[in-house]
Amino acid sequence: MKLEDIAKKAKVSRSTASRVINNDRYVSADARQRVLKVIEQEQFEPNPAARTLVTRRSNIIGVAIPQTANVFFGDNSYYPMLLQGIAEAVNKSDHAMLLWLAESHEVRDVFAKRVVRHRQPDGLILTSVVDRDPLFEYMVKHNRSFVMVETPPAYADRVSYVTIDNVGAAAEATRHLIQIGRKRIAHITGQLTIQDGIDRLKGFRQTVAEAGLLYEELIKPGMFAAEFGYRLMQELIPLRPDAVFCGGDTAAIGAIRAIHEAGLRVPDDIAVVGFDDLDVATKITPALTTIRHRVMDIGSTAARLLIDLLDGRLEHPHHFVMPTELVIRGSTGGQG
Amino acid sequence: MKLEDIAKKAKVSRSTASRVINNDRYVSADARQRVLKVIEQEQFEPNPAARTLVTRRSNIIGVAIPQTANVFFGDNSYYPMLLQGIAEAVNKSDHAMLLWLAESHEVRDVFAKRVVRHRQPDGLILTSVVDRDPLFEYMVKHNRSFVMVETPPAYADRVSYVTIDNVGAAAEATRHLIQIGRKRIAHITGQLTIQDGIDRLKGFRQTVAEAGLLYEELIKPGMFAAEFGYRLMQELIPLRPDAVFCGGDTAAIGAIRAIHEAGLRVPDDIAVVGFDDLDVATKITPALTTIRHRVMDIGSTAARLLIDLLDGRLEHPHHFVMPTELVIRGSTGGQG
DNA sequence: GCAACTTCTGGGAGCGCTCCCAGAGATAGA
DNA sequence: TCTATCTCTGGGAGCGCTCCCAGAAGTTGC
CATH class of the missing domain: 3.40.50.2300 (Response regulator)
Known part of the structure; x- marks a missing residue:
């Protein structure tokens, strides 16, 4: 069933039928009614390929x-x-x-x-x-x-x-760690090939620098995956950080695992902040402080x-x- | 740039150009070469809408x-x-x-x-x-x-x-629980409006029945979500099961949470089997015995x-x- | 009354492809 | 040599729509 057939059944031209479908105002109430009725009873849907060909829009x-x-x-x-x-x-x-x-x-x-x-x-x-x-x-x-x-x-x-x-949110996360009294705050970054990761690092660095707490050795370039959080946290622990801000929640979860395995406590020994507020953030113990964005x-x-x-x-x-x-x-x- | 233009540049007809694109064998090596070259240098891609309109295939x-x-x-x-x-x-x-x-x-x-x-x-x-x-x-x-x-x-x-x-896999999971000596095996089903859930229940029921271990009160109709596993396990615990087979891994995770909260141990007091082998299956403690399908x-x-x-x-x-x-x-x- | 709009309608062209058909040219078999 | 077959080519029609245009019909203003 094509537009031509619909038009014939409704006793109008193909053009008028097309006008009804495309909500053109220049159609009499009578003709519109008839076309809509036929479309309804035939369950007609215009061929999208034909439409796309002329309108140059596929939707x-x-x-x-x-x-x-x-x-x-x-x-x-x-x-x-x-x-x-x-x-x-x-x-x-x-x-x-x-x-x-x-x-x-x-x-x-x-x-x-x-x-x-x-x-x-x-x-x-x-x-x-x-x-x-x-x-x-x-x-x-x-x-x-x-x-x-x-x-x-x-x-x-x-x-x-x-x-x-990202810059502002990372700064807020970092300020929170400073406010609860942490002095040696580490950062496991997200992917630094992605702008998000770069900006979060920027917000972190600015904030610790302003507070006089910038230690470059506590900044670890990472990825968003959990393995990176785990491995990089293991590298960080000997440097005795008392907090870590991770570029993503999954990395934070890896970090927490590393902290626990080292016999340390979260947040008592090392406080952890993630980013993204994924579903898992509430499912781990302790639940993860993080940046939520919808x-x-x-x-x-x-x-x-x-x-x-x-x-x-x-x-x-x-x-x-x-x-x-x-x-x-x-x-x-x-x-x- | 359309097929017509490609044909013109390659000094062939539209038909021949189309033949090259559709890998028709009746094209001389010479003509084919010329068309391919023009397509390459113009980065030509045929209009999918036009194609779909005539072939009635959108791919x-x-x-x-x-x-x-x-x-x-x-x-x-x-x-x-x-x-x-x-x-x-x-x-x-x-x-x-x-x-x-x-x-x-x-x-x-x-x-x-x-x-x-x-x-x-x-x-x-x-x-x-x-x-x-x-x-x-x-x-x-x-x-x-x-x-x-x-x-x-x-x-x-x-x-x-x-x-x-599903029937066979559920049976295998259930047999495993029987083999490790469990006598009161519960089942938290998946969604019973979906055939998968129904079949898993069937495999479970057959297997426990054959072993003379069928207790209808230990079968709880559920859903795949974790909340259901949690809530239904809470209902099961007073009935003193020593094992539970869950229709899905997420439900199993909910069940484990309920078991732990009741002060019981997995697997010592209650053994748990899931279904699906999702990523989380290895991320919880203890790691989940489950049915893997790719x-x-x-x-x-x-x-x-x-x-x-x-x-x-x-x-x-x-x-x-x-x-x-x-x-x-x-x-x-x-x-x- | 007629001109000037506005509303409504149908026909035709065309979007960019594929595919059928007719025909030219080459090759093979008798 | 002539016919039969295979290879290769271009032209035309058509896929199912939209949109432009011309014109009919109805409405308004003087």
């Missing part, structure tokens, strides 16, 4: 997650939550979501090529962009529509993105932003900075 | 996850792993994946309508189908191509699916199956039963 949003499996998996619910947020915004505006996942250990270059080759989506949401990311570079160079989650590693003034105030909101904001840009409702580039909140729990002496 | 696979957020999220990595598996198969055959996520607390009916309305995908992968699932019923009734992950709740002989031997393999098998059906390489319906494996850990007295 599909691409989401590229170039991280390897071990990050996407596991106790890290960041990406699922982001996807859920994107889904909600995408549904509301009657779009669909095309998902690109990197294969395990896939090179960024190969991944980028794969995503770029498929031209179905009108625009892309990019996550976990690293410095000199081929996909990112391609999108910028070819002037294709996209929105980033997190701060871009380059061209920040030319790119639309949704981020949180990942779902970031996802839906990014999707809405992209669609608004595509529809011309918003000017490119456009930035959103989402709020964060310090959640104090047992790992720094709060309750829980 | 897009839809994946529908009708579960509400709290299942998709959290420490349950089932769906992310499934998606990763699907992604790998989909990439290999040059397809793309369209993802439908239910909104939080969205009614199945609304979700189904949304998925059905969008006609882009050539076929669908359905997960977590419940009894009388509107999406499932629609797909069957309208004879649309789809593949199920898990055993279908109905029409099993007319539907293609990928599953594991969720990623299930995902990629389902995607491959769907594509093979669409391409006519496989007859519909087609079934795959994937292997499972009992992994013995600390929660039943193994090491770890």
Whole structure:
């Protein structure tokens, strides 16, 4: 069943039927009624390919997650939550979501090529962009529509993105540790190829420096995964820190394990602060003090932003900075 | 840049250029070379909408996850792993994946309508189908191509699916508990609206019955979420079970928490077996004895199956039963 | 009364591909 | 040599929509 047939059944032209579907105002109430009735009884849905061919819009949003499996998996619910947020915004505006996942250990270059080759989506949401990311570079160079989650590693003034105030949030986390009287505060960073990691380090460093508590040897460049938290904490313990701020919750969980295995207590001997407030943060003992940001909101904001840009409702580039909140729990002496 | 322009630059007709792209054998080596060169230097990609319009194939696979957020999220990595598996198969055959996520607390009916309305995908992968699932019923009734992950709740002989031997695996888990000498074995089931949960219960019941150890009061209908494991274990403890088999790992984790809070020991007082071997299974203390199935393999098998059906390489319906494996850990007295 | 709008309608062209068909040219078999 | 077969090519139609345009019909203002 195609538009032509609907039109015939409703005794109007193909054009009028099309007008009804696209909510054009120049249709008589009578004709509209008849067309809608036929559409309803035939359960008609216009062919999206035909539509896309002429409108040059597929109403599909691409989401590229170039991280390897071990990050996407596991106790890290960041990406699922982001996807859920994107889904909600995408549904509301009657779009669909095309998902690109990197294969395990896939090179960024190969991944980028794969995503770029498929031209179905009108625009892309990019996550976990690293410095000199081929996909990112391609999108910028070819002037294709996209929105980033997190701060871009380059061209920040030319790119639309949704981020949180990483510098401010890291500073707040660090100030909290200072306020509870810690003097030797360590930092296990997130991935320093990602802007988030860099900014959190910056907020940390500024704050300890202002308090006269900056010790470079207590700063360990890491990754977001738990293994790094564990291993780097083991390296830190001989340096006798009394607190550690981790770039991500999973790393913090690894760190806590290392502290416990060394026979030390959290928070009494070493206070721990994470970042992200993942689900696991409340599931460990003691519960983790951390920075909460609503990942779902970031996802839906990014999707809405992209669609608004595509529809011309918003000017490119456009930035959103989402709020964060310090959640104090047992790992720094709060309750829980 | 469109096919016409490529043809012109390569001094061939549109038809010949199209033949090169679609790997038709009736093209002279010379012409093929010229076309490929132009395609390469212009970075040409054929317009997918135009292609879809005539071939009636979009090379897009839809994946529908009708579960509400709290299942998709959290420490349950089932769906992310499934998606990763699907992604790998989909990439290999040059397809793309369209993802439908239910909104939080969205009614199945609304979700189904949304998925059905969008006609882009050539076929669908359905997960977590419940009894009388509107999406499932629609797909069957309208004879649309789809593949199920898990055993279908109905029409099993007319539907293609990928599953594991739930009955057999549950029996193996139960036999293990019997072998280590347990006499009062409880079962906290998975969702009994999903076939997986039903089959696991069946395997459990058969096995305890054969051993003369069936106590109906020790069977608690539950859900896969941790809260259920926790709450139902609290109800079970006064009945003095010495072992519990849970329909899923997350429920098992909840159960362990309840056991510990009651001042009992795992596995000494109550041995615990889970199902799924999620990431968390090794992260808790004691580590969880559980049934392992490679969720990623299930995902990629389902995607491959769907594509093979669409391409006519496989007859519909087609079934795959994937292997499972009992992994013995600390929660039943193994090491770890 | 007529001009000038506004509302409503249908036809035609065209989006960028694939695929069918007819035909040219080369090769082989008798 | 002639026919049969295979290889290669280009033109045309058509996939199912949207959108432009021309024109009919109805409404308003003088």
